[in-house]
Structure formats: structure tokens, C-alpha cells
Amino acid sequence: MDKIPGMERPDLQALPQIGDRLTFLYLEHCQINREDSAILVRDERGTTRIPAAAITVLLLGPGTTVTHRAIELIGDAGVGIVWVGEHGVRFYASGRPLTHRAQLLMKQAQLVSNQRTHLAVVRKMYQLRFPEEDVSGLTTQQLRGREGVRVRKAYRTAAKEWNLPWNGREFDPDNFSSGDPVNQALSAGHACLYGVAHAVIAALGCSPGLGFIHVGHERSFVYDIADLYKADLTIPIAFEIAAKKPDDLPSAVRRRIRDEMAARHLLEQIVRDIRFLLSDDDQPDNGKTDITYLWDSHKRLISNGRNYAEKGDMPE
The missing domain is CATH 3.100.10.20 (CRISPR-associated endonuclease Cas1, N-terminal domain)
Structure with a gap:
């Protein structure tokens, strides 16, 4: 051939x-x-x-x-x-991971599988939302409540700034045109953010399905990461574009979101945030080496590429 x-x-x-x-x-x-x-x-x-x-x-x-x-x-x-x-x-x-190492994926699986470490990552996610506050002592219910207040405030602030009515997030995923202009703009903007978050997660070798706040869905971790940026990115932009009434609203939203992502260096931010959430920084995954280990029940990881047979194990 x-x-x-x-x-x-x-x-x-x-x-x-x-x-x-x-x-x-x-x-x-x-x-x-x-x-x-x-x-x-x-x-x-x-x-x-x-x-x-x-x-x-x-x-x-x-x-x-x-x-x-x-x-x-x-x-x-x-x-x-x-x-x-x-x-x-x-x-x-999605594309191939841009690393041959599985450290972040292994760490993600370890953290999500233990209730104590799972909650610790959830708190770190909320800490990113409230950098000036100490959330270490809050329960998950209290954290969800704080996040709900933050998102509602973002909607109210954007609606007031652009003088638009707001009756809540209402949309039909099977009928995009059924929503009002703001809800259509939100759907278009969130879609771009989900796509970028998913691509970064895949590129780092993590699992899109192993979420911490969102669970049970194949893109749970995507929603976890995307939610870190909605209140400051897609929500204000959706109201801004809806107020301007462009002929092609989804296209206008995509262009505006793209420009803002580039201006904020969002890709770099997502990479940093995922590493912060999953890594203890003992062995940073810089993607520059191709390393494979063997798993051991006592030492956890041992070197690959050598023969571990004892001399007495060899056949005569």
C-alpha cells in the first residue's frame, strides 16, 4: 500500500x-x-x-x-x-492528551473516590470563587448556598446594567429558538465555554466524567470547571449581546466570547486551576517527559523497563 x-x-x-x-x-x-x-x-x-x-x-x-x-x-x-x-x-x-503521563488522571481518580479528599477539592473550587473568604469550615450545603447567591447577583447586575428583563434561566435544550434573547445568548456562550473546558481537560489527560460538584454525567468535570468562569465571563457577555440585538445573536456571542477568552488568557487560567485542584505539586506534570511506571501494592509506583524476575525464579 x-x-x-x-x-x-x-x-x-x-x-x-x-x-x-x-x-x-x-x-x-x-x-x-x-x-x-x-x-x-x-x-x-x-x-x-x-x-x-x-x-x-x-x-x-x-x-x-x-x-x-x-x-x-x-x-x-x-x-x-x-x-x-x-x-x-x-x-x-476530543483530541489526544498532550501528555503521555497519567499523574493528573490518577490523582483525580484518587481524590474523587475518597469522601474527605473529595470534599477538600469541592472547597478548593469554591475558594476560587471566593478568594477573599475562608470557606474551609463551610458544609457543602452552605457552599452551594453561597454559590447560588453569587450567580443570582451576577444575573441581577447584568440585567440592571443593560436594562433587560430577567425572569430566570429558562431554556429547552431541544428547541434553541424557544428561549428569549438573553437565554439564547447564555446557551450559546456556555456552549463555547464547555467546549474549551472539555478540550483542556482532555489535553491534560484528565477524565471529563470524574466531577466533584457535578457527578453522574459523562461531562461532570467539564461543568465543574466551566462554572468557575460563568459569572465573570459568559453571563455578563450574554446580557451585553442580547441588549445590542444583533441580526445573528449566536454568532455575535461566539465572537465576543472568543475575544474575551483570548484577552483574559483563559486557557492558561484553566490549566492553572485544574493543576491547583488536582495536584499537590510534588511531581508537576509538565508534559515534557514520557514516563511509564508499574504499580506495586506496597511502593505504589516502581520503575518500568526492567526485569523483576528473581534469580531463583528462572527455569533451568
Whole structure:
């Protein structure tokens, strides 16, 4: 069989780290292929080449078709993919982790499986929301109450600033157009934030399903991380764009969210926050080494790549 033309699969160490990339790119009504290490996008206006390793997540809207070779490149570059429909958003794929190490995933599983450490991570999540307060002595019920007050305040503040009526978060996930402009803008903005959070989680090698505040859903950890930024990012922007009444509200929200994510260096922030939540900083996962250990019931981790057979165990 002839060799498929194009660039060789890059070493993960040669790819830009997730915190150094652009946030997301929205595409619709186009054909997506690959040309060497570039994503090739064709539509009625012409052809565009996008360096695959420069972006974090692709939002694919209605009318997009993707070739197998494009998906191969996208996966190898660690790029996430979200299929965006007219009636909501579904996350159907993600790229490879941008690390060969599983330390963060192992730590996540360890922390979520113990009630004491699970609660400790929950408190750290709320500490990120209330950096000036001591939440170490609050129960989970009290923490949820504090968060509820914070989010309601964010809604009221944004509604007052933009002089818009607000009757609460009401939306039908199966009927995007049934919501009022603010709720539509919130859905579009949150979808972008979920996609970026999911892509970062996948790139770091963590599990999207092992959440701490949210549990039981395949994207529980995605919702945990995204909720850290909604009150300061997607909620105020949703009210701002809804008040301006653009012809294409979802598109206007996406552009505004994208620009604000870039201005705030949100990708770097998400990486730092996930590491803060899951790591004890004893062995930082810098993604620059390819290390595999063997598990041991006493020492936990022992070196890989050596023969542990005792001399007396060898057959004559």
C-alpha cells in the first residue's frame, strides 16, 4: 500500500502546550480536509489553511463535512471537536492528551473516590470563587448556598446594567429558538465555554466524567470547571449581546466570547486551576517527559523497563 502523503505524526513534546493556543474556531457550511499539518477549509468564498496545533477546539456548525484524514490530524494535534447544531450543542469528540503521563488522571481518580479528599477539592473550587473568604469550615450545603447567591447577583447586575428583563434561566435544550434573547445568548456562550473546558481537560489527560460538584454525567468535570468562569465571563457577555440585538445573536456571542477568552488568557487560567485542584505539586506534570511506571501494592509506583524476575525464579 502506498504511503499516505502528508506530514508525519508529531511528537507530543513538539506540539504547543494547551495554554499557549488560540481558544476556539467556529466553522459552518464548509468542507474540512487536511493538507500536510494544516486543516484545509473550503467554502463558497475560497480555501483557508489553519495550523492544526494552533487551536484548542473546533466548533462545527450546520453544513460541515469532515474527512477521515482531517480527523486524524485533529486528533494527533490534541484539538477538541464540538458539533454545534441549530438546537443546541453536543460534544462528540476530543483530541489526544498532550501528555503521555497519567499523574493528573490518577490523582483525580484518587481524590474523587475518597469522601474527605473529595470534599477538600469541592472547597478548593469554591475558594476560587471566593478568594477573599475562608470557606474551609463551610458544609457543602452552605457552599452551594453561597454559590447560588453569587450567580443570582451576577444575573441581577447584568440585567440592571443593560436594562433587560430577567425572569430566570429558562431554556429547552431541544428547541434553541424557544428561549428569549438573553437565554439564547447564555446557551450559546456556555456552549463555547464547555467546549474549551472539555478540550483542556482532555489535553491534560484528565477524565471529563470524574466531577466533584457535578457527578453522574459523562461531562461532570467539564461543568465543574466551566462554572468557575460563568459569572465573570459568559453571563455578563450574554446580557451585553442580547441588549445590542444583533441580526445573528449566536454568532455575535461566539465572537465576543472568543475575544474575551483570548484577552483574559483563559486557557492558561484553566490549566492553572485544574493543576491547583488536582495536584499537590510534588511531581508537576509538565508534559515534557514520557514516563511509564508499574504499580506495586506496597511502593505504589516502581520503575518500568526492567526485569523483576528473581534469580531463583528462572527455569533451568
